[in-house]
Amino acid sequence: MSAAGIAISRRAFLGTTTGAAGAFVLGFPLRADAQGAAPEVNAWVVVHSDERVVIRIARSEMGQGTLTGLAQLVAEELECDWKNVATEYPTPAQNLARNRVWGNFSTGGSRGVRESHDYVRKGGAAARMMLVQAAADEWRVPASECTVDKGVISHAASGRRTSYGKVAATAAKLTPPTEVPLKDPKTWKLAGKPLARLDTVEKTTGKQIYGADLQLPGLLNAAIRACPVFGGKVRSFDAAAIAQRRGVVKVVKVGDNAVAVVADTWWRAKTALDALPIEWDLGEHAKVQQAGIDAMLKAGLDAEQAAVGNRNGNTVEALAAAATRIEAVYSYPHQNHATMEPMNATARWTADRCEVWTPTQNGEAALAAAAEAAGLPPAQCEVYKIHLGGGFGRRGAVHDWVRQAVAIAKELPGKPVKLLWSREEDMTHGLYHPVTQCKLRAGVDAQGNVTALAMRISGQSILAGIFPQNVRDGRDPVAFQGLNAGGGEAMFGYAVPNLLIDHAMRNPHVPPGFWRGVNLNHNAIYVECFIDEIAHATKQDPLALRRKLIPDPKRLAVLNAVAERIGWERPAADVGGQKVFRGLAQTHGFGSYVAACAEVSVSKEGDLRIHRIVAATDPGHAVNPQQIEAQVEGSFVYGLSAALYGACTVKDGAIQQTNFHDYPVLRMAEMPKVETIVIASGGFWGGVGEPTIAVAAPAVLNAIFAATGIRVRDLPLAKTSLKRA
Amino acid sequence: MPKLNVNGVVREHDAEPDTPLLWVLREQLGLTGSKYGCGVAQCGACTVHIDGAPVRSCVMPASAVQPASKVVTIEGLSRDGSHPLQKAWVALDVPQCGYCQSGMIMAAAALLKTKPRPSDADIDEAMTNICRCGTYNRVRAAIKQAAGMPATRSASAHEIIHLERRTT
Numbered sequence A: 001m002s003a004a005g006i007a008i009s010r011r012a013f014l015g016t017t018t019g020a021a022g023a024f025v026l027g028f029p030l031r032a033d034a035q036g037a038a039p040e041v042n043a044w045v046v047v048h049s050d051e052r053v054v055i056r057i058a059r060s061e062m063g064q065g066t067l068t069g070l071a072q073l074v075a076e077e078l079e080c081d082w083k084n085v086a087t088e089y090p091t092p093a094q095n096l097a098r099n100r101v102w103g104n105f106s107t108g109g110s111r112g113v114r115e116s117h118d119y120v121r122k123g124g125a126a127a128r129m130m131l132v133q134a135a136a137d138e139w140r141v142p143a144s145e146c147t148v149d150k151g152v153i154s155h156a157a158s159g160r161r162t163s164y165g166k167v168a169a170t171a172a173k174l175t176p177p178t179e180v181p182l183k184d185p186k187t188w189k190l191a192g193k194p195l196a197r198l199d200t201v202e203k204t205t206g207k208q209i210y211g212a213d214l215q216l217p218g219l220l221n222a223a224i225r226a227c228p229v230f231g232g233k234v235r236s237f238d239a240a241a242i243a244q245r246r247g248v249v250k251v252v253k254v255g256d257n258a259v260a261v262v263a264d265t266w267w268r269a270k271t272a273l274d275a276l277p278i279e280w281d282l283g284e285h286a287k288v289q290q291a292g293i294d295a296m297l298k299a300g301l302d303a304e305q306a307a308v309g310n311r312n313g314n315t316v317e318a319l320a321a322a323a324t325r326i327e328a329v330y331s332y333p334h335q336n337h338a339t340m341e342p343m344n345a346t347a348r349w350t351a352d353r354c355e356v357w358t359p360t361q362n363g364e365a366a367l368a369a370a371a372e373a374a375g376l377p378p379a380q381c382e383v384y385k386i387h388l389g390g391g392f393g394r395r396g397a398v399h400d401w402v403r404q405a406v407a408i409a410k411e412l413p414g415k416p417v418k419l420l421w422s423r424e425e426d427m428t429h430g431l432y433h434p435v436t437q438c439k440l441r442a443g444v445d446a447q448g449n450v451t452a453l454a455m456r457i458s459g460q461s462i463l464a465g466i467f468p469q470n471v472r473d474g475r476d477p478v479a480f481q482g483l484n485a486g487g488g489e490a491m492f493g494y495a496v497p498n499l500l501i502d503h504a505m506r507n508p509h510v511p512p513g514f515w516r517g518v519n520l521n522h523n524a525i526y527v528e529c530f531i532d533e534i535a536h537a538t539k540q541d542p543l544a545l546r547r548k549l550i551p552d553p554k555r556l557a558v559l560n561a562v563a564e565r566i567g568w569e570r571p572a573a574d575v576g577g578q579k580v581f582r583g584l585a586q587t588h589g590f591g592s593y594v595a596a597c598a599e600v601s602v603s604k605e606g607d608l609r610i611h612r613i614v615a616a617t618d619p620g621h622a623v624n625p626q627q628i629e630a631q632v633e634g635s636f637v638y639g640l641s642a643a644l645y646g647a648c649t650v651k652d653g654a655i656q657q658t659n660f661h662d663y664p665v666l667r668m669a670e671m672p673k674v675e676t677i678v679i680a681s682g683g684f685w686g687g688v689g690e691p692t693i694a695v696a697a698p699a700v701l702n703a704i705f706a707a708t709g710i711r712v713r714d715l716p717l718a719k720t721s722l723k724r725a
Numbered sequence B: 001m002p003k004l005n006v007n008g009v010v011r012e013h014d015a016e017p018d019t020p021l022l023w024v025l026r027e028q029l030g031l032t033g034s035k036y037g038c039g040v041a042q043c044g045a046c047t048v049h050i051d052g053a054p055v056r057s058c059v060m061p062a063s064a065v066q067p068a069s070k071v072v073t074i075e076g077l078s079r080d081g082s083h084p085l086q087k088a089w090v091a092l093d094v095p096q097c098g099y100c101q102s103g104m105i106m107a108a109a110a111l112l113k114t115k116p117r118p119s120d121a122d123i124d125e126a127m128t129n130i131c132r133c134g135t136y137n138r139v140r141a142a143i144k145q146a147a148g149m150p151a152t153r154s155a156s157a158h159e160i161i162h163l164e165r166r167t168t
Helices: A002-018 A066-078 A092-097 A117-139 A164-172 A266-275 A290-300 A315-321 A363-374 A400-410 A423-428 A462-466 A520-537 A542-549 A553-566 A625-644 A693-708 B021-028 B084-091 B101-114 B120-126 B136-146
Strands: A040-042 A045-047 A053-056 A085-088 A146-149 A152-155 A160-163 A220-226 A233-237 A248-254 A258-263 A278-281 A307-312 A324-332 A344-350 A353-358 A381-385 A417-420 A436-444 A450-459 A498-505 A581-589 A592-602 A608-618 A673-678 B003-006 B009-012 B047-050 B053-056 B070-072 B160-162
Touching: A040 A117, A040 A164, A045 A117, A045 A164, A053 A066, A066 A085, A066 A117, A092 A363, A092 A381, A117 A146, A117 A152, A117 A160, A117 A164, A152 A164, A160 A164, A220 A248, A220 A266, A220 A400, A220 A423, A233 A248, A233 A258, A248 A266, A248 A400, A258 A266, A258 A400, A266 B021, A290 A436, A290 A450, A315 A436, A315 A450, A315 A498, A324 A520, A344 A400, A353 A363, A353 A400, A363 A381, A363 A400, A400 A417, A436 A520, A450 A520, A520 A542, A520 A581, A520 A625, A520 A693, A542 A553, A542 A581, A553 A581, A553 A592, A553 A608, A553 A673, A581 A693, A592 A693, A608 A625, A608 A693, A625 A673, A625 A693, A625 B136, B003 B021, B047 B101, B053 B101, B084 B101, B084 B136, B101 B120, B101 B136, B120 B136
Parallel strands: A053 A085, A220 A417, A353 A381, A450 A498, A608 A673, A673 B160, B003 B070
Antiparallel strands: A040 A045, A045 A053, A146 A152, A152 A160, A220 A258, A233 A278, A248 A258, A307 A498, A324 A436, A344 A353, A344 A417, A436 A450, A581 A592, A592 A608, B003 B009, B047 B053, B047 B070
16 A cells, blocks of 8 residues: 555545645545546545546554455455555545445454455445446437446447546436446455555555654654553652653553653653653552462363363263273463554544544544543544554554644644553563463374364353453353364364363453454464374374365365375485475364464474475465465564564563564574465365464474474473474 | 654654663654564564664664664654665565564664674574564575675575476
8 A cells, every 4th residue: 555555644634734634535436536526436446537446454464464455355346447546545434435346344363354255245346337327328228238447438339439537527416326347256356366566566665654753834743651550540659750851741641550751752751761660559469479360270171160262072981981091181271462563542532632643454444432531423423544553453453552642742732642562562562372281181092083173262251351241150151162063163173072171261450352363373383283192192193094084175185285285105305404394274164174284393492493384275266376475474573483482471461572682583584484385175265374374383393203202392482492312 | 852863863752761662662753663572671673773783663762762863763864765784684584474674673783783794693693583484594585685794505594496386
């Protein structure tokens, strides 16, 4: 969104200087272009008289490529010239004002394409039908006799031609069609192709504006510190101690738990905040230690009460009757999203209006948060979405930083204030990947058939922390991601005659959040590593065992694709004198089938090298294969960072890790080769951004076991030495 | 007033001497292409060149930059995005969210100055910047492309295999 991103911030700027805030979203009928034509054909498509086509995108671009993918889907049906396409974000308040014509703004759960493909394609198709109708009306011929190619409309019989730009104004006045047929994906020309992203160039020149970069006339800057212990409060602070520092404008108490310093520059605000004496009331959680959280979860592993997620047969009897019983306990820690761009928002508040500029995965949720914090109805508020420097779930459901920014701006009416969190604030006040443990027990008969599987998850519920109204009878359905019996989403996939998967909810005081991959991350580790344990304990090939247990051909197809590509039947070649070993994993989530096979070596000293990962994903329809590949690779970096290093631990109620020195992530030297197999089997729409993250860790952990005989069950891997005698 | 030579222009600013170069660039000189990611020289999103060498500007006091030194930021790497690395970045569609990419490109540009044909080990050593989106393989491929080296399959992230499109 190179052009549009800048255009939006420019419009936002115009809005602040002219006060015409409600009307400055480019392309609405109230705005005419240079030739005086009304360019909006419908909510999704604006056609300018110079043939430029602006496609409206409701979901947020945060690196995942949804902006380009959604534009491809609209343009495919629109039949416009891709070279003329630009994109723009409609605003959340406009969406409300127009009866949510752009649908859901939420950009999480890998749903950008999979949950809006239908209506955005219809938007493009309806616009094409109206543009063609306008030409046909002018020529007094049936629209069915007209054809379109790259925005040029032709009538073969009369030899007449016109273009979208010429008929757009007339088309915009037509009644939208009620029947809007869509193309068969097999005939796609733009969608399904590995087109270049629309938002790359300005990311290579420094011109792309992120929330942290936003400039407005008279802008003030704020730095903030919240109580280090979740649930603690501000007792007092000594504003006079820093009042004389250069640039300091105001010291503001934010809510009951934070203090912000507002200054002319952020660096002056930040350094003044560092010097500000603050007394905290740390509250009841100040006594909580990580060992206490671990013990609470451990008790849940054998608790009598648990919510059932997937059950068939009788595991008690089947386990008792089994020839071989296998048991293991795994654990997975809290983790921070650590987006490269820390949380930030710019807000300007007056008694009758509040405006917020922020990188958000959900503009409508940001608007709701802003309105509540502003004490104004949503219709008197607006959110301008700014390009995100990473999202990964942190910037979606909860907009804590937006509330803070508005609260600060309220103390300085009429003045725009940009709140930027320090990395330390971001690390210690996240919405963390939920902490869980899992006990698995399997029963295997004398022939090597898995007759029973019992899986008890103990630990944190995201919904209990964020959407408690969605927890019914103590059951958080999201806890069973990748473990569901059916329903088409995040299914378990192994056919075991006696199965019990349940969840004993144990919620520490650390706030949980949706974290790229969500519960599929740890659930896939638990299941896929334990399947590997069963295979080794019963001397079965891990691929053969999976094939035996998986009835779904789509699931088998991704598994077989990686096995074939990696050459599972032959041993891997040595690398640098080290033997190379393999590990497999597969799962289903966010509507897609995914599998991975990792190749690793581990030196005697315990140095791990991940050489190569082959991944396969079947999202049904592949809208942009080269971006799917980028997402697969990127998800592996995110997933392997988590598996190898990611842990946020609690001491005296606070998160101990403060920056990348003690929350390390994968870097380039550790990055394996990734080979991505995109299977577009058709007939369904799956997500892309998240599913593959879940297979990176178990594939590598299973390969580590093959290499060392060491079964890593306590994540992250950094806690376990791989050194052998 | 203190002065800095940035992107070929001598510019004045009024920041305190201990203000990191990054914040002088971003807040005093309006050059927001260099990013704040960690503030402790861990992530490299703030990487600029000082006399051609890559520097993490978030921990470099502005006053420690010699008056004769030449600072180059992503905005000054080329006039029009035509540096071979920028062209390779576009050709391979490297960025995802893009927030770390200014620093990535500046680190890579400094590498290519000293090692015009870098080995994988050279790249590993020089490119310690953090990317949370996970663009590392495309970054590596783009550096090699900019260096005029064939991006071997082992170095390239680019392999998309379309299995036969089936309809179910």
